[in-house]
Every structure is written in structure tokens, then in C-alpha cells.
Amino acid sequence: MxxxxxxxxxxxxxxxxxxxxxxxxxxxxxxxxxxxxxxxFGALGSCMYANFIGICKKKKITFDTVKVEVTGEKRDEIPALLQWVSVKYIVKGGSSEKGFIQAADLSSKYCSIFQTISNVAKMTCTIEFES
Structure with a gap:
């Protein structure tokens, strides 16, 4: 441990x-x-990316750059827990859209921070491709 x-x-x-x-x-x-x-949010994004890049390397899929955007909203009541959080990967110059979609999905399953936050907030993970 x-x-x-x-x-x-x-x-x-x-x-x-x-x-x-x-x-x-x-x-x-x-x-x-x-x-x-x-x-x-920085911890979440970096945890997600660490898993994402590990999966991409295992699948031998490449890209030029990846941007990870983390957005979220807190509830109005106290304590102001997160209501929802969205993680979006923006992949530029990717070699395999299907492989990246799988990598993004698996990264949300393997990221312990994503899983922890999902106990209090609705979590989404999406991927966008740029040429």
C-alpha cells in the first residue's frame, strides 16, 4: 500500500x-x-491522464497533443459538495479514434480520484478529436 x-x-x-x-x-x-x-480538479485531470497515456502506450496508439479539461459545479447548500464534474479529452493528431475512446473510458474506471469523486457527484468523461 x-x-x-x-x-x-x-x-x-x-x-x-x-x-x-x-x-x-x-x-x-x-x-x-x-x-x-x-x-x-488538477489532481483528477492528472490522474485521468496518467491512466490514459498508460493505456495508449499499451495499445500503441499515438497523438500529437492531448488537452484535458475538467469542469464542475458545486451545490448551493452547505457543505457545497460537487453536483457534477465533466472530464473532456481533446486529442490532436490521433492515430485511432476507437482506441482513444476505449482509453478514455478505461481511464475513468482506473482513476481512483475519478472513482472517489463519483461517490458525491455525477461524473462524465468525453473525448473530442481535432485534426
Missing amino acids: DVNKIDLNFIYDFDGEVRTPTGKILIGEGENKMMPYDLL
Whole structure:
């Protein structure tokens, strides 16, 4: 079992940083800082992509670039849980549309963050192709 640890350091206001063994991210309100849902959506998108690229490599399908867009909406009531989250892959210069569709579908099944969020929010995963 993997154990992960990060440290968060704050000054009195909502101004701080996340420190990991490999780097740091500034958190809070303001330029070059991330808010909590930015971090969550970034974690979701990177988890999805890590699974997606692993599947693409196994299937030997290639692309020029992939953009992952994560969009979501919180509920109005407190706690403001996510109501829905959408993950969209935008593939440019892809070699196999069918293979990419399968890779996107499998990435949502294998991504533990996607599965965790799906316990509170309606989740969708789509793929779009650009030439």
C-alpha cells in the first residue's frame, strides 16, 4: 500500500503553500495561486491522464497533443459538495479514434480520484478529436 504525505503551511490568512517531496504549489487567492477546487480538479485531470497515456502506450496508439479539461459545479447548500464534474479529452493528431475512446473510458474506471469523486457527484468523461 502506498502512503502519501504532503505538508501545507499557512500564514494567518488563506495564503500558503503545499509542499511535496518534489516541489511546491502556492495556494490561496491571488495571482499564481490555486484554490482548493483547482487543486482537486488538477489532481483528477492528472490522474485521468496518467491512466490514459498508460493505456495508449499499451495499445500503441499515438497523438500529437492531448488537452484535458475538467469542469464542475458545486451545490448551493452547505457543505457545497460537487453536483457534477465533466472530464473532456481533446486529442490532436490521433492515430485511432476507437482506441482513444476505449482509453478514455478505461481511464475513468482506473482513476481512483475519478472513482472517489463519483461517490458525491455525477461524473462524465468525453473525448473530442481535432485534426
